[in-house]
Amino acid sequence: MKSDKHEFLYTYARAAFDDELQRFRNIEDKSAKYLSLLSVGIVAYSIILRFYSDLFFPAESFLQWFVCIVVGITYLAFASAWSFLYRALSFREMPRLPLDEKFIDNYEPESLPTIHFALTKTCSEALKYAREGNSEKSELLIKGYKDIAIAMWSLTLSVILIVSSSLITERNMPMSENENSESQNQSEPSTEPNKEVPPPEVTFVLDHAIPEIERGKQQINESGSKSSNK
Secondary structure, eight states, X not given: OOOXXXXXXXXXXXXXXXXXXXXXXXXXXXXXXXXHHHHXXXXXXXXXXXXXXXXXXXXXXHHHHHHHHHHHHHHHHHHHHHHHHHHHTSOOOOOOOOOSHHXXXXXXXXXXHHHHHHHHHHHHHHHHHXXXXXXXXXXXXXXXXXXXXXXXXXXXXXXXXXXXXXXHHHHHHHHHHHHHHHHHHHHSOOSSOOTTSOOOOOOOOXXXXXXXXXXXXXXXXXXXXXXXXX
16 A cells, blocks of 8 residues: 555655755766866966066065965965865765665565565665765865865965065166176276386397307308318
8 A cells, every 4th residue: 555655755765866866966066167277277387487486586585485385375275175075075885775785575475564664764864874974075175175275375475475476576687787797897997007016127138149059060161261271
């Protein structure tokens, strides 16, 4: 005999259980999307820092140290959010309604109201386990979302500080160039002569003096010519 009351209870319990399973799928879908966007954001932020890291690292001024601290906080927030979202995507066993040979053998002889009532209790118990699993995943997803918000604020602040550091560096470059040109001008040697430097001493040389070796050769040649004349 059909009982509308037990059928309604089973339909209601089954709908609640199906809604909880759909909530499980929605949580995993959101976690996967957030994790993908976060991974892309980390890569893009790292590429930006690759080109502008010379502006603040190695840190020397207070602004450069502040930029390094903000960048470190940004990466910590990114890592924390990525960890929470990845754990939200971890595999978890979810309850399902039984449908095997044992179930068929046990409930085939029973009446329809009895089967509806038994399945209502099974759905209620399965709903409890599903909510426990979804609450854990939801908590991880919420924590990951909060860390993403912190990372976005920190990322925005770090970009502003990097731009400010770039502008300050560009302003200081003309001043440093002027100072370098002045120092170069000061270091260039003067074109005016130093009149205090003493002049070199004059040396005297006998223009027609015959060196000793040449004189000896000349005497030998003269004696040789005399002997030949004799």
